[in-house]
Amino acid sequence: MKLVRYGNPGKEKPGLIDAQGVLRDLSAAIKDIGPDQLCDAALTRLAKLNTDNLPAVQGKPRMGCPVQGVRKFIAIGLNYTEHAAELDLPIPKEPIVFMKATSCIQGPDDPVMLPKGSKKTDWEVELGVVIGKRARYVSQKKALDYVAGYCTIHDLSEREFQFELGGTWDKGKGCDTFGPLGPWLVTRDEVPNPQKLGMWLDVNGVRRQTGNTSTMIFSVAKIISYVSQFMTLEPGDVITTGTPPGVGSHMKPNAVFLKKGDVVTLGIEGLGDQRQEVVAFKL
Template sequence: MKLLRVGPKGSEKPAILAQDGSIRDLTGVVGDIGGSTLLPEGLAKIAGTDIDLLPKLDASERIGPCVANVGKFICIGLNYADHAAETGAKIPEEPIIFMKATSAIIGPNDDVIIPKNAIKPDWEVELAVVIGKEARYVEEADALDHVAGYCVCNDVSERHFQTERGGTWDKGKGADTFGPIGPWLVTKDEVPDPQNLSMWLEVDGHRYQNGSTKTMIFGVAKVVSYVSQFMSLQPGDIITTGTPPGVGMGIKPDPVWLKPGNVMHLGIEGLGEQKQNVRAYQA
């Protein structure tokens, strides 16, 4: 299933993408796409619904974040060997965990705002994992049982804040609009192998990233299991799993940074595409 949320910011309706490409309203079936809806029984309820009988929504309406009320927005850093190499970083021996603020979450096609005092804003196409069942100290062999599905994430970053302002990476990752997710939450039954998905990102039509989840250092099952050793994972929590090479900071000899007027276009095989206009911060 491809689940999504449609409508103005703060008033999105739960929806599902039908086989004919139409968007069908799930308001009468579930409260929203998030929380208990993502439990196995919640997804089973949607799967048991005759989608063709549901009302159609206007396909021109805004698509919001594909998950509502995200509790934790967890990120894995330097999780692609080729990306670590382009940044000059050592390949990590264990997954690097940091957090994005949930206030960074926006819809897949909403504008990305360069924050005040930013110097080095950058892009990162990533596979995001959406938790569907509480995970606490889970074994790697059982980890995917706790996954509801997957979505595209653009882990927008400010490298100056991230690496040159002291402390942890979080301050370069959590600005408002730095977390576009969607367009869809694709349930895991439609993604038989999350370690074999092509992914790409373009800025103004130039393809900078062209990779595959095959080159992850730590796969999805390992990441879910690992994170669950340090914090419980709840339905609707998101783990975004790292980016392949081609980020702005890795371009030699001169890095390329986002600027107002740029358009980012990105996607992951089977999970849909995003497109964001980049704008300057205005008080």
């Protein structure tokens, strides 16, 4: 299934995209798509619905984040060999784990706002993993059983905040609007192998990133198992799993960063596309 939340910010309704690509309203079946709707039993009930009986949604409403009530937004750094190389950083021996603020989460096509004083806002297309049931000390062999589904994520980063202001990466990763998710949450039964997904990102129509999850250093299963050793993963938690090469901070011969008026488009095979216009900071 391709599950969505559509409508104005804060007033999103649950929906799904049917086999013909039609947006259907799920409001009569569930109140929202959040932690309680992500377990296997709940997803199985939704999968048994006759989509032809669900109301078709007219027009092209805004898509919100496909999951409500995200508790933790966990990120993995330097998870593609070529990306680590372009940053002149060593290949990590263990997953690099940091956090993105949940307040940065937004819809896939909502504008991206440059932080106050930003000079180095950068782009990163990433595979997102949404947890469906509580995971503590899970084995790598069973780790994918804890996944509700997958989504496209744009892990925006302010490189000066991230690398030049001291401390952890978090301050450059959690700025408002720096976490577009969606457009869909694609349930794991439709993604039999998350390590074979093509991904891309364009800025103003110019291809900047092209990659495939097959080149991850640490697989999705490894990441879930690893992170579950250090914190309990709860339903609705999101893990963003790293980006392929092509970020703006290490473009040759000169770095390129996002500016007001830029348009970023990105997508992952089978998981849908995003489009964001870059806007200036405002309170």
